[in-house]
Amino acid sequence: MQSSLPLNALRVFLVACRHRSFTAAAQELSVTHGAVSRQMKLLEDRLGQVLFEKEGLRMAPTPHALAFAEEIGHAFSRIHEASLHYGRGLTTRLLRVHAPATFAMKWLIPRLPDFNKRYPDARIQVQTATTQQLRLEGAFDLAIRRGKPIQSNFSGIALFEERHSLIASPELLQQIPLKRLEDIHHHVWISSDTRPRHWDEWLTSAGMNNKPWRSLRFDHFYVSYSAIQDGLGIGIGPIPTLNKDIEKGRIVTPFPDLLTSAQQYWAITQNSTQKTLLHKQFEDWLQEQVID
16 A cells, blocks of 8 residues: 555545445535546555445445544544634634633533624634543643643643532432531532542541542543532532532532632643734633633
């Protein structure tokens, strides 16, 4: 197989896989059925692998072809995003923001409609990562991080301090009230693998060293948080990250004054990145949201 693959054939291949039909692909691309067939034959010869097989009256992608299409589809998306970001004109109003999953889902995304209203020509692409994926790698313009000092090749602006509090669904507390600290033992304690020490930190702040009588554990906090909202038990959650849900009554904080020690959130940018106007507008907007 040659080291490079024909880009046009790959483009036709993706369309044919999406439609699962040479005929439909030819119609979308405004070419003949034979032209699609020739491009697929060229690609198969280069790969040394059959990509389409006869299925009734049409040529359908093999499982191998669909897996290959998913892989290269990501690559084509990255090329498209790069062309938007580094090209000229209004399409350059693109900012790629990399953030922890819970922060993105519970703090950033609920506030983004306000930014979109102010700057309707801007496009904010939010990329999320779990706790294990928070290395400062990949294609992004601005990253949100918590706690750890900023690396030497990055600069940042402080956003807010996050603390953790006991949280529960209001429906659960109607059934099993939490009036005193000791009442937590009437509940199932929910925790997550990615935040294993948060219960211990909160118990320390409450002057307790008890262990749960009943517990549930999930892999990621956003899964644990879903279980808490559904009333499966009580847990420890970040404040003010969850403030929108608290304001809407989705969860409550039975002991709001009992909080863990603070960790700082930062909006950080690599020093080699030349900030665009949109980048600066987004940083200013983030700081406004913190004040509000």
